[in-house]
Amino acid sequence: MNSEMIIQIIKEVQKAYEANASEIEKLDQAIGDGDHVFNMKRGILAILEIDKELVSLNPGQALNKIGMTLLSSIGGAAGPLFASMFMGMAKVADSKELDNYGTLAEMVSSGVQLVKQRGKADVGDKTMLDVLIPVSELFSELAERNDLSKNDMLRQLKAEAERGMLSTKDIVATRGRASYLGERAKGHIDPGARSCQLFVFTICDYLMDQEENK
C-alpha cells in the first residue's frame, strides 16, 4: 500500500459515486434530507484537487491529510465520520509498514474504532457502522487465519459489506437523522451504510483487478 494506490482508489470511488449517485440520493431522500451524495462528491473532489501533494507524502501522512480535507469539505455528520475513518487508519499507517494483511486489517480496525467513538453508535443503529464493523472484524479474522487467496478474501469482504448494508433495511434507526422517523425508517436501506458498501466494493474490486493484471 502506498500513497499512489490510495489516490487511485479515491479516483475509483469518485467514479462509483457518479455511477450510483441517483440511487444513493433516493435512499437519503427517503429517510434523510437528500444531501449525502453532494457532500461526499464535494469531499472526494477536494481530495483529488490536492492529489499531487498527497502522492508526495507517506501513506500515514496522506491518510491524515485526506481525513483533514474531508473534515473541512464534507460537513454534516458524514464529514467528521469519514474523516475519523481516515485519521484512525493514519495512526496505524504512521507507525507500521503496510506490507501484510495483518497490518492492513489493524489499520482498518483503527479507523472503524474512531468512527465508532465519534458517532457514539454501534452495530444495529442503522448507520454506516453496520457495514464497517462486520467488514473490519471479518478482515481481521481472515488476515489472522491467512488461508485464503487474496481474491477469495476480497470476495468474502464484499459479501460481508453487502450483508451489513442490507441488514440496515429492517432496523428502526436510533442514531442520526433517520432516527426522527421512528418506525417509518423501516424498509429503507441506510444511505450511510450504502456509501460504505460502495467504498468496500470499490476498494476490493480495485485490488482484485491489480491481481488479475499481474
Next chain:
Amino acid sequence: MKKIINDVDNVLTESLNGFALAHNDILKVSLNPNFIMRAEKSKTGKVSLISGGGSGHEPLHSGFVGFGMLDAACPGQVFTSPTPDQMIAASEAVDNGGGILFIVKNYSGDLMNFEMASEMLGIENMTVLVNDDVAVEDSTYTTGRRGVAGTLIIEKVVGSAAEAGASLAECKALGDHTNKMIASMGIAFTSCTVPAAGKPTFEIGHDEMEIGVGIHGEPGRRREKVKRAEEIASELVDSILEDLKPEKNTDVLLHINGFGGTPLMELYLLFDSAANELQKKNVKISRSLVGNYTTSLEMAGASITVCKLDDKIIQHWDSPVHTAALRWGM
C-alpha cells in the same frame, strides 16, 4: 426548479456577499473558511458567542450576529452543518479573552463538527446544546430532540448576559437553563427544494400536512389531511405544554415562526389560535415574536415555540439588541 440563482455552486457565496453588503454597518463576512462576524469587535474580556448550522434557515444564525447576540456565525452548505475549520477561524477572529461559547442545535452533524472544533481549538470554550423540538422523542436510544426555532431565544438571552459581563460558565449555565424552559413544534404544508438537488426533498399531497416536521424538509411524526388553524394550534400547544408543564398563570414568550413559504397574515392568524389555546390552559403571554426567523428555504408551514419566563430571561430578552434580523432598544 424556479429560484433566484446565477450558478448552483455559487448560491451560498453570492448570498453571503449580498448579506455583507446589505448589513455592512453591523457585520462583515469572511470567505474560505466562511463565517460572519460583527463589524466592530466587542469589548475585551466579553465571552464570545458563536453559533452555526446549515444554510437555508436564514435569518438564523447570520441575522443574529451583532450587539446583544452572536459574535460570529458559521454557515454550512444548504442544510449541511458547517465544518470545524470554520468554527476555529471564527473563534480566533472574535476571541476577546473571555472564552468562546458555542450554541449548537442538536443534530448529529452539527454536534460532531462543533465537538471536533472544540477539541482542536486552543481557546477555552464551552457548548450549549439546543433541543427544543418536542416532536421528537428524547431518549437515550435516539439522537434526541432537534434544535429548532427556540435557538434564537437562547442566542438573545445569553448574548445579553455576555454583553452584561457574565463569565463563560455563567453564560453556559444560563443557556442550559433557558433551553429547558423552551419547547417547539411545527407543521409543514409543502416540502422545499435544496438548490443543488433541484427537486423537492419530499413529496406531499396538495391536501396533506406533515406534523412535527423538522427544519430541513425532513419528514416529521406523521402525515394527515390539512386541518383548521385552531386544530393545528391545539395539537401543537398541547404537545408543548405537556413538555413544559407550566404552573397556573406562568408568564411565557410565544414565538410563531414561519418556515419561509407562509405569509405573515397566516402566521398572525396562528398566533391568535395559539393565544386562545394558551388562555384556555391559564398560561399568560407576556412577550411575543412573529415572523420568519428559523426557515426551511421556501417550505410552507410554521412552528409554535413557547418559552417560560423568569426575571432573568425577561431581563435579557428585553435588553437592547442590534442585528440584521432582530433590533430593539437601540
